[in-house]
Amino acid sequence: MLHRLIAPVLASAIALPAVALDLGAMTEAERELFRAEVRAYLMDNPQVIMDAVQVLQTREAEAKARADLDLVADNTDELFNDGYSWVGGNPDGDIVLVEFLDYRCGYCRRAHDEVAQLLETDGNIKLIVKEFPILGEQSVLASRWAVATKQVAGDDAYKDMNDALMTFPGDFTVPALRRVAETFGLDADAIEARMDAPEVTEEINKTRALAQKMQITGTPTFVMQDELLRGYLPLDAMLALVDNKRS
Template identity: 35%
Template sequence: MPMRLAQIFDRSALVRAAAAAVIGLVAVAAPLRAETSVPQKAEIEKIVHDYLLANPEVIRDAIDELERRQKVAEADSRQKAVTQGADKLFNSASQAVIGNPSGDVTLVEFFDYNCGYCKRALDDVAKLIEGDPKLRVVLKDFPVLGAGSVEAAEIATAARLQLKPEKFYEFHRKLLNTRGAVGKAQAIAIAKELGADTAKLEKDSKSPEVKASIKEVMELADSLNLTGTPSWVLGKEVIVGAVGFQPLKTKIENTRKCGKTVC
């Protein structure tokens, strides 16, 4: 799901939660006794109703507070997941590494070859690598946009087994830059152009090794509660969406400077 759409759904859920919380005030305000009369309950309901009509900003404030708490809880949960899955996140031998393999800062990207925002972020990653010789980038193929994305991920993962790192990075860029829907045919054509054995490629794309690599990424994404692409992991922070070159650059510089994305 595109990040913006997910945010809209999240906001709608918060509105419903806030409304439920306000309705619950009636129950909380009422004496917790079995003998509470119907007139008493009706009177309390009217007081709450009139107060909300006179002060509708209370609903907005409740939504804002719910949203703040949700973000804090989600950030805490993601930090724990990053710590627990650090080895697979940053050092898995099953996913491609671009930039400096021995770099002092690692940026992890979860992407989908059919993701328009990932295509936009491709140039950001290229600029980051070109301008930072100590940056290491791990590519996590996270196929969430349908069957074509899964097929492309299978071929791409198999291509990584055949192609040298610089050739695979070229493959990755070409496939992400492909116009229109991307699937098996487009991935094979680009791999062939770069010298891959297509018969072996198709065979390897269904191998246990390739399936395990994709499964590993899906499980990591699930543990981090990722619902869309691109998403990034830098240090212990999870960054959601195509945030742009400069914000990523600043966070990388901060990580190098003080060990955190915000110093």
């Protein structure tokens, strides 16, 4: 790898014949000369290695960004029009933000208030929430409860439940979730009965399959318009991205 990174620089710097840079074609004497020249050059110019590594990292990051753009383009319908994910903010907004979340994820909890501020500050953003429980059985339980709430009591009830679960201080258990539901005047018996329904399982499994196709392994993960954003983003960064998308 080192030879691949610095060979072009060394070729001009030490004026070796082009054929000499093919290590397999060198004689033993040429290889020893090359090694000595490499060592001498790097000792005099150690920054060359760091410069070459930085170029390689930049190219890899650019390639990853291009690949992520392709992932979004290839899964547009499932991201933005799956027919079951909760939609908030402005349904007719000119910017669409998708969030894959887990209720036990600390960064999801941190992002929750900032996403709410983003929607309130801008007023022209459509939010789509994807239930993506990946942090154990309690995460699955909470997501099943949230999806069941939406299917039993509708979108407004889901929004209340989503907010409550993101700030819930204890362990997720059925008795605890029932108490949350009752706080909002919801039918806890009906929600509990719905939790293990095939329709709830199907929704969560579809989101998991979508995440797998998009190589999403952590939460929160966002998609803003055509861009895949892996990890937590503070409010100012999200606002800057919105401005960038509009421009």
